[in-house]
Amino acid sequence: MRIDPSRNPLSNVNTGTGAEPSSSTIDTEASAMNSIALARAVVRKLKLVESPLFNSALRNSDSALLSTSAEREAKVASTVLSNLSVSREKLTYVLDIKYRSPDPVIAAQVANAIAETYIDSRVADKASTASRQGEWFDKRLDDLGQQVMAADARVAQFRAQAGIVGSDPLGDGGTIVDQQIAPLTGTVASAESDAAAARSNLAAARGQVSRGGLDAVSEVLGSAVIGDLRRQRAEALRDQASVGIKFGPKHPETMRVHDQISSLDSQIQAESRRIVNSLQATSAAAEARVSSLRGSLNDLQNRRERDSRAAALASSYQREAAAKRALYERMSQLSLGSTQAAQVSLSQAAIIDHADVPTGPVSPNRPLLLALAGIVALIAGAGTIGALEITSGGMRTAEEVREQLGVPILAAIPNEKVQNPADILIDRPTSFFAESLRIARASILGVRDQAPPHVIAFTSALPSEGKTTTALAFARTLAAADAKTLLIECDVRRAAMRHLVRTPATSTGLVEVLQGKATLTEGIVPSDVPNLDQLLVSVPFYSAEDLFGGEEMRQILDAVRAQYTHIVLDLPPILGLADGRFISVLADAVVLIVRWGVTPAAAAKAAHSLLRNDGGNTVGVIYTMVDSSAEVMGGLYYSKYYAKNYSKYYNAE
Structure with a gap:
């Protein structure tokens, strides 16, 4: 008989269940074949109580102790075990089952019956175990299913209350506040940059006015309107010089040109003041925008701090729900395997070679004894000759x-x-x-x-x-x-x-x-x-x-x-x-x-x-x-x- 772990109906390659059995496992199986329960099953199967070969054991016992069929069966089973030998072949997974009996037919029948009854009992035990496991798995799956549903409901409710939109409250999705803070932070940074630029332009303009008047302001110098007015004033100055030489200072034409130049100067001054005032207004508006955005950002950050505890709790709820779901799936796989095992009649043990009715007795083995005697004699003779050769002092x-x-x-x-x-x-x-x-x-x-x-x-x-x-x-x-x-x-x-x-x-x-x-x-x-x-x-x-x-x-x-x-x-x-x-x-x-x-x-x-x-x-x-x-x-x-x-x-x- 060979112990084959690949035939284990409860084995699972992925989880390592059903790996190669250890030496202690093989020895345990060999000991199980020497159990009184297995021997009694063989006695019932072969009806050995009725066999004349075992009647002597019953006759030699106290008749008062064998008054029932169960007692007689136990006595014959003990006799069977006394002549049964189950041994392991070296370090292999093969077990040798030997039974000694004066009747060669009984010897072969008992040896085969021991192996077959052992396999049948193992199949029945595994099917019963698998059936009980399936029932336990079903009850456990019902409990786990309810726990998974409750955990998922609690996660969904809490996420809705906390405003969590992502699958992971601490991941990329986060809460609604987390989604608002990121773009607002960019807007605040951009507004602060613009406010800083406006303040810089205003400060530069004020410095230029204090040093050289409005005409020294860069924005004034770069204004297209002022540039056009200055072009017109330049043309008026040329006309004034031409008219003054031609008509004199009191001539109406000369006075008209003079008034035109004065009007252009007034327009240039007014446009320059407007540009400077515009820089001041721009700087103030930028500062106000920055202040408003900063207030909004601070408010969101305060809300985020309050929501962080809720997010951590939501993550804990979600992990708990995931763990229960994984346990449910694993339990479902085991339940499926147990159900299949209950329907498959396989055993880890397989009979390699059935016992045939022996043609001759195994004891005493006269040819073997003669061969051993011959070998011992040859060895002794060779040893004697060798000793004589070694110890000999002759020429x-x-x-x-x-x-x-x-x-x-x-x-x-x-x-x-x-x-x-x-x-x-x-x-x-x-x-x-x-x-x-x-x-x-x-x-x-x-x-x-x-x-x-x-x-x-x-x-x-x-x-x-x-x-x-x-x-x-x-x-x-x-x-x-x-x-x-x-x-x-x-x-x-x-x-x-x-x-x-x-x-x-x-x-x-x-x-x-x-x-x-x-x-x-x-x-x-x-x-x-x-x-x-x-x-x-x-x-x-x-x-x-x-x-x-x-x-x-x-x-x-x-x-x-x-x-x-x-x-x-x-x-x-x-x-x-x-x-x-x-x-x-x-x-x-x-x-x-x-x-x-x-x-x-x-x-x-x-x-x-x-x-x-x-x-x-x-x-x-x-x-x-x-x-x-x-x-x-x-x-x-x-x-x-x-x-x-x-x-x-x-x-x-």
Whole structure:
């Protein structure tokens, strides 16, 4: 099941409602699926009370407590919840619903019923909630509608009483007084400017009169009427001069011209006084106009101060009405969404995948357990191998042998996972294991015409290094090359050779021959390989008797030298036992067996020192139980790459 917030019928993208649910929301939904009410609904839907699978739970309960159907239903519901698991897939919005039951059909039915019943209950809950919200919204809208109407009426009434004409009493519209003050202020300013100009002209005229008479006044000088009168006077003066010269001062014509000039002067004076009086009148009129306008402006300003409080109150009423109107619109949107939600049957939860009837049980998961066991075993094995590789102090390369012991590597024998690797010489003579022994034969006997060693002893520094197996395999290799060979087991305390050869055990062996209880002929018996005889130890020998400290062992070797081409001795380990040191000096060549990667270098070095100090001829080292991918394989000194290429030369059959 997936919790899908986009399917929420009450979501609103603009307001952020229905955003992605938080982790706590998802966990809450998962917990809701484990409710007893949901489980009881599933029990009723599937009629689980009548199912034989749940009758055992009812029978195991006290019958007195389950006397009613509701009690039985609650008991079965509790059983359902005990086997129900609802979990969230990591940090996703997906919920996994799992139900465990011995009946696979019941398991699938209950899991599906839990999801379906949960969705149905959520749809019903949301529809019921949306319906109740719608009823509440309707009542609230009625109240808000009446409040909005009352607020709008109060704003309109107050605006009319206060003379507010704009939509905002404190904005560009304002009151009627505000609309009158602005142009009146401009008119007052213009009138004051005109009055100032008139006062200036009047003052200038008065100053000019006081200094030079009316003729000095600028307005007089600029008057067209006075200019015309002065032109006429000038013409009269010319006529007077002409008439006076022609007729004399007493002539009537001369007198007429004189009277004309006097009349023009009187007109000029009268016009000048009129101009000056006009300037005075203009200045007075301008002052009166300014005074009148200023009075009107002061009156309007006084009225504006009284109206400012009314304007502020009107703005408050208007904001209150706007807020109630916005609340009404928002409530109307929510009411519409709630009404739509009540009519839509959607849920935030959606079923992604229905549960199918399982084909097999989920517990116990045997394949999974086996796979996990295998993985754990591999990890443990790898860890063990890694730990052994890290903690191992053994030698691994030919260079280490040369540096630590000063002798060469004769051969590297691979590790074979079989009970008796020496039998590979018989069963698979062309294998890599057999070829490694032939390499050892070539290294010990030599490939040139020279006297090969007659008596060859195999020993090791410590037990369990493959010495006995290598001695047996080497003896079989010599016999396979048509060399008559005798294998003598000198490790009397272990006596392991009898378990490696295929011939039946005898009661006579090397110990009996050394003690004189049997002859050499009685002790030597043929082996299971042509050309190979063997003188073994019949049973382990533990005694303080020094079997090899006398001349008996030397006499045995001297007796068989003429009968056999090669004699192979299986000596006990050098460190901790003295027997091998006595016998090693009797051999023509001593081969030190070193277990690859296991035998400590110090132990091998100590064993080699003892052999050298005793006079033994240590011809080299043979690595045993070597990893086939190691560098010492495939010709000893070649890399892993070349060693791998040698595989084509060997036949595993």
